[in-house]
Amino acid sequence: MIDLMGMGAGLVAAGMQGGTAVLLAALGELVLERSGVLNLGIEGIMLVGALTGFAASHATGNPALALGAAACAGMLMGLLHGVFTVMLGASQVVAGLALMILGTGISGFFGQCFIGQTAPGIAPVAVPLLADIPLVGPALFRHDPLVYAAVLLVPVIRYFLMRTTWGLAVRAVGENPEAADVQGVPVIRVRMLATAFAGFMAGLAGAHLSLAYNRMWIERMVAGRGWIALAVVIFSLWRPGRALIGAYLFGVVGAASFRMQALGSRVSAPLLQTLPYVTTIVALVLIAWRARLHRDADTPAALTIPFRREERS
Amino acid sequence: MRRLIFHRRHGRSALHDSLTIAGSIGVALLAGYLFLEASGIDAAGAYRALLVDPLGTSYGFFETLVKAIPLILTGLAVAVAFRMRLWNIGAEGQLYAGALAATYVALFTPDFGLPRAPLMLVAACAAGAVWAAVPGVLRATLGVSEILVTLMGNYVAILVADHLCYGPWKGKTTFGFPMSDRFPDDAALPAFAGTRLHVGLFVGVLCSLALWALLWRTKWGFQVRVAGSNVRAAEYAGYRVKRDAVVVMILSGTLAGMAGGVELSGVLHRLQPRFSPGYGYTAILVAWLARLHPLAVPLVAFLFGVLLTGGEQLQVMGISSSLVDVLQGLILLSVLAADAAANWRMAWVVHQGSALSEGVVHD
Numbered sequence: 001m002i003d004l005m006g007m008g009a010g011l012v013a014a015g016m017q018g019g020t021a022v023l024l025a026a027l028g029e030l031v032l033e034r035s036g037v038l039n040l041g042i043e044g045i046m047l048v049g050a051l052t053g054f055a056a057s058h059a060t061g062n063p064a065l066a067l068g069a070a071a072c073a074g075m076l077m078g079l080l081h082g083v084f085t086v087m088l089g090a091s092q093v094v095a096g097l098a099l100m101i102l103g104t105g106i107s108g109f110f111g112q113c114f115i116g117q118t119a120p121g122i123a124p125v126a127v128p129l130l131a132d133i134p135l136v137g138p139a140l141f142r143h144d145p146l147v148y149a150a151v152l153l154v155p156v157i158r159y160f161l162m163r164t165t166w167g168l169a170v171r172a173v174g175e176n177p178e179a180a181d182v183q184g185v186p187v188i189r190v191r192m193l194a195t196a197f198a199g200f201m202a203g204l205a206g207a208h209l210s211l212a213y214n215r216m217w218i219e220r221m222v223a224g225r226g227w228i229a230l231a232v233v234i235f236s237l238w239r240p241g242r243a244l245i246g247a248y249l250f251g252v253v254g255a256a257s258f259r260m261q262a263l264g265s266r267v268s269a270p271l272l273q274t275l276p277y278v279t280t281i282v283a284l285v286l287i288a289w290r291a292r293l294h295r296d297a298d299t300p301a302a303l304t305i306p307f308r309r310e311e312r313s
Numbered sequence: 314m315r316r317l318i319f320h321r322r323h324g325r326s327a328l329h330d331s332l333t334i335a336g337s338i339g340v341a342l343l344a345g346y347l348f349l350e351a352s353g354i355d356a357a358g359a360y361r362a363l364l365v366d367p368l369g370t371s372y373g374f375f376e377t378l379v380k381a382i383p384l385i386l387t388g389l390a391v392a393v394a395f396r397m398r399l400w401n402i403g404a405e406g407q408l409y410a411g412a413l414a415a416t417y418v419a420l421f422t423p424d425f426g427l428p429r430a431p432l433m434l435v436a437a438c439a440a441g442a443v444w445a446a447v448p449g450v451l452r453a454t455l456g457v458s459e460i461l462v463t464l465m466g467n468y469v470a471i472l473v474a475d476h477l478c479y480g481p482w483k484g485k486t487t488f489g490f491p492m493s494d495r496f497p498d499d500a501a502l503p504a505f506a507g508t509r510l511h512v513g514l515f516v517g518v519l520c521s522l523a524l525w526a527l528l529w530r531t532k533w534g535f536q537v538r539v540a541g542s543n544v545r546a547a548e549y550a551g552y553r554v555k556r557d558a559v560v561v562m563i564l565s566g567t568l569a570g571m572a573g574g575v576e577l578s579g580v581l582h583r584l585q586p587r588f589s590p591g592y593g594y595t596a597i598l599v600a601w602l603a604r605l606h607p608l609a610v611p612l613v614a615f616l617f618g619v620l621l622t623g624g625e626q627l628q629v630m631g632i633s634s635s636l637v638d639v640l641q642g643l644i645l646l647s648v649l650a651a652d653a654a655a656n657w658r659m660a661w662v663v664h665q666g667s668a669l670s671e672g673v674v675h676d
Binding site for chain 2: 040044080084088089090091093094095097098099100101102103104105106107108109110111112219223224227230231234268270271273274277278280281284285288289291292
């Protein structure tokens with residue numbers, strides 16, 4: 001019985017570890033989608049962030065600096081997406097896919113020389129006192145700082161979106177940009193800032209993978225987490241708190257499938273690895289079903305629709 | 314009604330379109346060249362391997378055609394789906410599903426007395442269709458994002474192929490390598506003497522003609538194109554848009570699945586894990602650069618065949634083949650930028666009819 005609880009605590013800890021990258025990326029994307037822009041390139045941005053973080057840590061030996069570098073690289077990619085979709089009005093779907101391909105390429109190209117290398121990673125920090133509580137301590141309070149930061153960001157982003165003027169501007173721009181424009185909200189500027197923020201968070205998310213979760217560079221190491229972050233945003237109905245649930249759910253499923261492999265399950269490793277992806281599809285179906293029953297899709301009304309002031313007439 | 318839809322295309326002539334795309338590719342290649350120079354790599358040598366060798370040597374030329382075949386089929390698959398604004402980015406997974414079904418027919422079915430190759434292709438089409446039907450039905454009935462479901466389907470199909478190659482289907486004559494046994498001889502598509510080029514090329518070109526005829530010469534095709542440019546108009550006209558969406562996804566999956574079957578039957582002759590160099594993703598570029606037009610797909614597929622063949626050459630030179638992905642991303646971005654620039658000029662000139670300007674701006 002005790003052993004079972006210990007395993008449960010271990011699973012929760014691993015789920016938080018594994019879900020953090022998804023949570024960081026999903027929080028950025030959530031704010032962006034609230035402003036009416038969809039970035040399908042998250043996967044590519046996370047890859048660039050993962051490599052930049054690893055390379056910077058390898059070069060400087062300073063993981064904190066590396067995190068900043070990864071976030072900046074992600075922000076640049078996000079701004080690139082913004083230039084195309086927000087400023088030029090290009091198709092958000094196609095521009096996002098282009099970014100995914102470009103990010104995969106850039107990270108693979110420059111990552112070649114980092115395969116098999118090591119770099120200083122981000123060490124776990126035990127929270128004083130709380131970490132010593134049996135079961136709860138190891139499960140919740142012995143993580144690396146980014147895990148805590150991601151959790152703390154959830155209420156911060158919720159507060160920002162629902163209680164601040166800038167958050168209101170983001171939501172207004174995503175629901176009805178024409179009306180927001182009439183009210184004097186700078187639609188383009190708000191959306192550009194949101195794309196930068198989403199890129200920043202995706203870059204950070206990638207760096208969490210290469211500096212804390214795996215602590216190495218592996219080609220295509222993001223392995224679909226960027227796409228799962230997009231699914232988490234839909235699953236969350238564009239609410240930060242529910243994004244945390246979705247991301248950790250993904251983390252727990254991934255950790256469980258890994259443990260089943262380690263325990264010598266009769267199901268083969270590749271089949272167990274399909275679990276997070278299959279779970280994502282199931283979660284999307286369930287949430288769509290629920291939205292249908294309650295008739296509240298909650299999708300930002302202007303999502304994927306470019307804004308042009310000339311069209312207002 | 315007809316006029317309203319056709320207006321969208323009137324804005325650009327085919328010549329203008331081709332020049333835009335050629336110019337964009339040129340800009341992207343130039344950017345790639347500078348990118349290589351900046352990272353301290355012999356850019357001229359890399360570009361020679363990437364662009365000149367595939368066209369200048371007979372081996373390279375045939376290899377380019379070989380690579381163009383799955384790109385034609387997956388490119389058509391993406392084009393038909395995108396035409397209806399169904400963002401099927403799961404051609405890669407549907408290709409693997411097709412490959413798995415083809416392998417099953419080649420290795421594990423009794424001899425029907427018929428050549429296996431055609432049966433393999435039928436099975437591959439069916440498997441691809443099923444793989445795409447799932448996201449299609451979910452989209453049409455519940456409104457689930459087909460982008461994410463098709464993409465998840467890629468990961469699942471590739472991992473199932475891994476499972477089979479490392480496990481149940483691992484060959485007895487492969488010296489422990491994780492791949493299936495070689496297919497029997499009657500599972501191979503006929504190849505041209507002395508080359509790896511096979512009749513799949515004709516299959517691809519025929520599919521491109523057939524898809525064009527279906528979309529531009531039938532009533533159903535017209536309905537699909539209307540629904541793609543204006544869902545409300547299509548619904549108002551009484552078209553069964555949701556049913557058509559499922560059918561289009563099935564058609565798309567059929568084409569992508571066929572690509573998997575053709576690749577195994579024509580080139581690889583066995584199932585290997587991760588055999589596709591991302592055909593299903595490159596297909597997105599092929600379709601987009603072909604302006605989602607079936608007849609333009611083979612031509613664009615050939616261009617990207619050059620890039621993929623060149624990518625293999627790069628690896629021989631010790632340069633990461635990820636350069637191909639970098640160039641693909643740059644090409645897509647520069648086409649998007651060129652289109653946006655062109656649209657802006659249009660939006661200035663055309664400003665009387667709301668339907669017209671809307672079509673120009675959103676396309």
